[in-house]
Amino acid sequence: MELRLKNITSYSKEQTTKIDLRKKINIIYGQNGAGKSTISNFFYNMSDASFKECECTFIQHYRPFVYNAKFIEENFFNTAEQKGVFTLSKENADIEKEIAEKESEKQSLTKQYLEKKAYLDNLVENENKAEIKCIDAVWSKTENIRASSLKSLMKGSLGSKKSFFEKLKPSQRLPGIDLNSLIQEYDELLRHNNIESPTITLPIKDFLLPSEHDLLATPIIDLSNSYLSDNIKELNNLDWVKTGKELYLREKTCPFCQEKTISDDFTKAIESIFDESYNKKTNQIKIIKNKLSKEMEDNLQLVELELTQCLILTDDEKNKSLTYIKVLHKILSANISLLNDKINNPSISITLNFDNESYNNIFEDIVKYNIKINDINAKSKTFKRSENIIQGKIWAGAKDFCHIDFDDLNKSSLKNKSLIEIARKDLDLIIKKGKDNNNRISELRTNVSNIDLTIDSINNRLKNLGIDNFSIKKHLSSEDKYVISRADNTSTEGVYRSLSEGEKTLITFLYFIEYCKGKTDKLDYDNRESLIVIDDPISSLSQNYIYDIASMIHFEVLETPQPKKIIILTHNLYFFHELVKLAPRSRNDKIFKRDYSLGRISKNTHSTFEEIEKSSLKNEYQSLWQLLKDAQDGKINKIIIPNIMRNILEYYFAFVHKTDALQAELIKLAKDENNQSFRAFYRFINRGSHSDAVNISDMGDISPQKYIDQLKKIFIMTGDEKHYIKMMEIDEPDEEDEVATA
Incomplete structure (x- = not known):
């Protein structure tokens, strides 16, 4: 508890400030x-707004019970009557025994409740931790x-991991959904929304x-009957003849001898070789x-x-498909080259080349691409419907992607x-037993509780302390309340103020002691452990009762x-x-x-606890010297120094019967013109514990050490310097040190 x-x-x-x-x-x-009073006031009313940071x-x-100024x-x-404190009558021994048993059972049930509640809270906390672990994993994935x-x-x-x-x-988990593909699909859908993409033309293989x-x-x-045909077939030079005819035969002149030896018969014989059938075939090529x-x-x-x-x-x-296109371009160029050879040399035989593998690959690719294009086009035409389908797949795919984390959470849950x-169920049963037990205790207390024992207890204590001029008694019109009454006066008005x-x-x-033992309300069911706080029960005007x-x-x-738990605060x-x-x-x-x-608790700028x-521990006289040393060290406010010194002087010189000597030396110092700073101190001493603005002003101008020096001078002048040295814990030099110093 802190x-x-x-x-x-x-x-x-x-x-x-922390207090253990x-x-x-x-x-x-x-x-x-x-x-100190701040502590008792906190426990007296913890809901007070001023304690919001406490x-x-x-x-x-x-359950706090607080004795302080507010309680009084x-x-x-502020009242002429006090609430009665209900306690058990001693005559009802059997009922008291049962109450004691029920109170013991109550403590046992309270312990069971706290243990079971802690166990339940731990289970709930474990479940929360498992869920948080799953939430983080899902969010990350x-x-x-x-x-x-x-x-x-x-x-x-x-909006958040939790949402x-x-x-x-x-x-619902739906296996087989590739979330990355789904992202690409939606990107495509967005890119082609309301835009129809054309399909790709299939390549021609062989037409x-x-x-x-x-x-x-x-x-x-x-195949002609020209007289030259046999020679051409024998020499197998038809292509040569065809080239010579087209390039070199000009009218009658021979391309070799340049004589006019080309006759009409020769020309006709040449022309007949390349007849209509021949020309038709070459044209087809x-x-x-x-x-x-x-x-x-x-x-x-x-x-x-x-x-x-x-x-x-x-x-x-x-890139993949264009690679196949390049291969087909090369093959086409090679085939055209073969055809040129055939046209130039019709007598040769050629076979065109075709790369079936490349063609099949490009064909299959384009078929697949067109399916994809048509699918996207169809989705683009019905964009909202397509978007909804993708949206439905997101959660199903994500659930599948994270199913291991959810499976672990489900097992734990x-x-x-x-x-x-x-x-x-166990906790509910304990609570029910506790309520039944409390009801029985209340029933028993109602039958035997009264305020008479408290009255007798308080009055007997007053008599034992030698006080017989006042007592407490029941209120005349309200039997569950007390009033303070003087022995020589029937009126109960204003008795407390007259004490x-x-x-x-x-x-x-x-009254507070009895209040802590009993209850001021029969229906009070608060049975928590008591926390008693007692704040300064001894004032300066009640010193006679310190020991009591x-x-x-x-x-x-x-x-x-x-x-x-008890907290006692005192000055x-x-x-x-x-x-x-x-x-x-x-x-x-x-x-x-x-x-x-x-x-x-001490106070300088702020209150501190140690x-x-x-x-x-020291007695009060020793504590005054301790306070003086604390003020000298700056631990507490210097404003209290003159008052502490006044108390020290009064305590000591009264005890050693040297009050007259003290007064004589004080007057002598006050009259000393060379010691002006003593006069403010002297005013403090002569005015007792009362200060005024002049003194406060003087104090502000004089350092703590100057006052301490004045105090030391008083003890020196009265011949009590050794007492000052002892109380201030000053190390005295031995004789050898004094000789060496001299």
């Missing part, structure tokens, strides 16, 4: 104004999808007739060449152009769900099994000492170290 204070009264706005409250008994000392861990397990104001100062064009189809589900997970979790292939493979020879060079070439160029311009195909698809269901400060302290504190109240706290609060060092003195003693202070925690050891 109290954390920040930005409240004198506590720092920037840093949190793990031990059962916590006794904290501090001067008035140091910040907290106490595990406070929900405790609410229950005594689907980063590529969420960053793609598909994100526009997932609107409303990408995306909640959308994906109930989706020659079989007879044309036969013609190319058959030599064209002389020329037509075949034109078909190849024109139609097939145009076809390949068209296919190449359409492939290049197609926006649907990828670069890889285009099934196991946890079963355990959680059992734990909740001395010491008497007020006693009656309020006795300390004893009461020790035996009625600290020594009892209840409460489980009175005697009271602080008395509480520590009453603490149980054991070998090596084992019990004290286990149960007790001691602390001190733990202190039992061995560091």
Whole structure:
């Protein structure tokens, strides 16, 4: 348990002051104004807006009972009557026994409840952790999808990891969906929305007739009856004759001898060799060449152009198909070259080449491409429908992609769900038993509870303390309330205000002690462990009761099994000492170290807290010297230095019966013209504990060390310098050091 204070009264706005409250008994000392009341006020009303930056861990397990100025104001100062404290009547022994049993059962059920609740919370936490792990894994795995064009189809589900997970979790898993392909498909759909892409023309493989292939493979020879035919066939030089006829025969002149030896008969004989049949065949060969060079070439160029311009195909698809086109171009060029040879030499036999593998590859590719193009065109025509189909595939594909993570989560959830269901049933049963038990305790308490025992207890304590001039009694018209009554006056009006400060302290504190034991409402079912906070029960006007109240706290609060946690705050060092003195003693202070925690609150610029050891405790006179040293070191505000010095002088010189000597030396110093700075200090001493603006102004002009020097001078002049040196813990030089220094 830890109290954390920040930005409240004198506590720092920037840093949190932490007070460890793990031990059962916590006794904290501090001067008035140091910040003690802030602690009690926090526990008195933790919902106050001024404490919004303060907290106490595990406070929900405790029920605070706070004795401070607010408690007194609410229950005594502002009201003439007090709520009755209901306790059990001693006459009902059997019922008390049953109540005790029920209270014991209640504690057992509370323990069972806390254990089962912690177990259930742990199961739920494990389930939450498993879900968070799955959420993170799914979010990480689907980063590529969420960053793609598909994100526009997932609107409303990408706001957070959780919302995306909640959308994906109930989706049906559909194996076989390639999410990357789906991204590409949607990109294509967006790119071609309302745009129809043309299909690609299929390449021509071979459009020659079989007879044309036969013609190319058959030599064209002389079939005439010319007298030259036999010689030409014998020499196998028909192509040579044909070339000579076309290139060299001009009228009557021989190309070799240049004589006019070419007769009409020779010309006719030559012409008859290349008859109509021969010319028809050679013309057919020329037509075949034109078909190849024109139609097939145009076809390949068209296919190449359409492939290049197609926006649907990828670069890889285009490059692959264009490679096949290049091969077909080369083959076409080779075939045209063969045809040229055939035309020039009709008697040769040729066979055109065709690359079936390349053709089949390009043909298959284009068929596949056209299917893809037609599919996209169809989708583009029905864009919204196509988009919806893709949108449906996203979640099914993503669920399949992340199915291992969801499978792991489902396995974990099934196991946890079963355990959680059992734990909740057990917890409900414990709660029901607890309610039944509380109802029975309430029923029993209603039958036997009364406020009479509290009245008797408080009045008996007052008598034991020697106080018989006032007491408490039941309210005349409301039997569940108290009033304070004087023995010599029947009126109960204003009795509390007429009491001395010491008497007020006693009656309020006795009432508080009883208040912690019982309840002011029969229907109060808050049975949490008690946290008792007692803030400064000893004021400057109730010193006579220091030992009585300390004893009461020790035996009625600290020594009892209840409460489980106590915080006591005080500015009175005697009271602080008395509480520590009453603490149980054991070998090596084992019990004290286990149960007790001691602390001190001090204030300079801000209130601070520090733990202190039992061995560091001093009496009030020693503490004044400690405060003086703290002020000298800047740990607390220097404004309190003159008042501390006044108290030191009064304590010491009264104890050693040298008050007259002190006054004489003070007057002497005040009249000393060479010691002007002493006069502000002297005003403080003569005015007691009251200060004014002049003193404060003087204090602001004088450093702490100057005041300390004045104090030392007083002890020197009264012959008590050794006492000053001892209390200020100044190392005295030995005789040898003094001689060496001299």
